[in-house]
Amino acid sequence: MKPSSHPYDIAITMGDPAGIGPEIICRALAAMSPAERASSLVVGDPAIYRRAAATIGAELTFAALDEAAQADDSVAVAVVEAPDGVEIPDGRISAGGGDMAFRCVSSAVELVQAGRARVIVTAPLNKAALHEAGHHYDGHTGMLASLTGAPSSFMLLASETLSTLHVSTHVSLRCAIDRVTESRITETVEAGHAHLVAMGLTRPRIAVAGLNPHCGEGGIFGDEDDRIIAPAVRSLKLRGYDVQGPISADTVFYRARQGEFDLVVAQYHDQGHIPVKLIAFDTTVNVSLGLPVQRTSVDHGTAFDIAWQGKADATNMGAAIAYARRLAAGKDEQSTP
Template identity: 80%
Template sequence: MSPTPAPDAAARSGHDLAITMGDPAGIGPEIICRAVAGMTPEQRGGVLLVGDPEIYRRAAALIEAPLEFVSFEERRSGDDRVAVAEVRVAQGEELPDGRISAAGGDLAFRCVERAVALVQAGHARVIVTAPLNKAALHAAGHHYDGHTGMLAALTGAPSSFMLLASERLSTLHVSTHVSLRGAIDRVTVERIAATVEAGHEHLKAMGVASPRIAVAGLNPHCGEGGIFGDEDERIIAPAVRALRQRGFDVQGPISADTVFYRASRGEFDLVVAQYHDQGHIPVKLIAFDTTVNVSLGLPVMRTSVDHGTAYDIAWQGRADATNMGAAIAYARRLAAQRATA
């Protein structure tokens, strides 16, 4: 992990967020610059970008944003320039716009690695990540299933959880980037309990006094008494009963074809989904542009956009920064919570 200098008082108090560039061949640099350009000077002072400053300058010029960038070690209080923790493209590497490349995957990884080190050193409180491409990541030799698994490995966390948060519906996943067959194997009493616990703790930290959590069933109609599978009765129901005995306000299993509707109507604060698409589809249907991806269960806090690199529109000045703005806004709430903890 890249070493970082000891933080001075200004750095400790000034940087709420470390925002990683993501894959530089995608829309990450553009949406970051769009979001930063729309900030107040005070908000901009609390941001620390992570990545190649030349790429950020190019993105700012593309969208005609009057942004200036400076190394975060040189930036002082009151400076109007945007602080950058430099992670540069490896010398001699080809980095084509809008295409998968090992150079892009490697830079995306090293930006996250640097951001973790910055937070651990006290230079920032929360990480915000722009999108990366898993194929590019793997081409560079970094074999992770995405940001969440990468962050768990970089921080030594035994496990992590993916939360999709929006105003109307939020879901937390028992499993994410595995095959559907593999996801079924991950439905265990222990994992369900750990997922509910992580969601409960996060909601409490975000100001929900008594979190109401629903656990989705795995099989159609929760198995219909074993006709369509016995996992709901054999695994999920006992896990929920044990959690209720421990004082959690949790219900389930509830059939997936109704539980998300009920939660969107305000009956629950969170739905625990059993696998990736079960949770992602309803949230993205309801709040595609404003859903925020939040990593739970890690020693660092992280939010992210909930979309990909969009190579097809990258470096054309067309990318929409709405989702990046939502990820930054959620991260500011987390930073404020950490500052007062």
């Protein structure tokens, strides 16, 4: 049993138990070495994890986090159970599933804040189920900002071939345009730069995508690129950041994939998500920046249509866990005298 005074590298939340979260977590756990499993804990209902392990044919055992008799080969579980009488039907939206997903994330935040885990890894939740349960967040990133009291947060999609950081995410396109401000662009670049430096890049090369077609074509297609984005980039350059922009969105992602940039700042959700998911759907990791806790996630949904059928692929969960371990290793280095 891992000593309670020693933090686990990662705390993996169950997500919505009606979806594929429990299955992909168990597949990832089964693929780990004994040492990796010993440094991981999961958050959720042990009975659900046992059922998921049986569904995929994995020989895993689970024991409560604070259970003194926990066997050395058992996976530690921070127990979060559904209240008695609450039904969570497989493969369907339910308030019970949304509430479980929320309470698992809340528990993981408490574990990190208490020093019992270093980095959170989240399995997918369903936003409709979350709202049905009365938790009105736009997803994990907004929820984590609220739970930790962070004034703002940023969504990074990271892959080996292309990474994007977003000025705005889960808002309407009309609202997203209003969120393109000099201050928000500046904060997004600063957050991305700080993260990449922490990950080992000494001088990250950052491109800022334009908002309008051809960056507005001199004002013909809109003036936001000249009036808002360009001044923000100039100011960042004067402060020493290696940043370029605005660069037309129809070319900037290609240039980044060719190795010209380490990161693209996208102005809204789909501008950044579509190219990354097209290029690296299975291996892209969702990383929350700007929070007092560190978190990675799969970059896909609950897949209710295949849940609890033993079909779910855990490749993306494996990538999210691997990225989280890199973050956890960085925290270890920072704490070493």
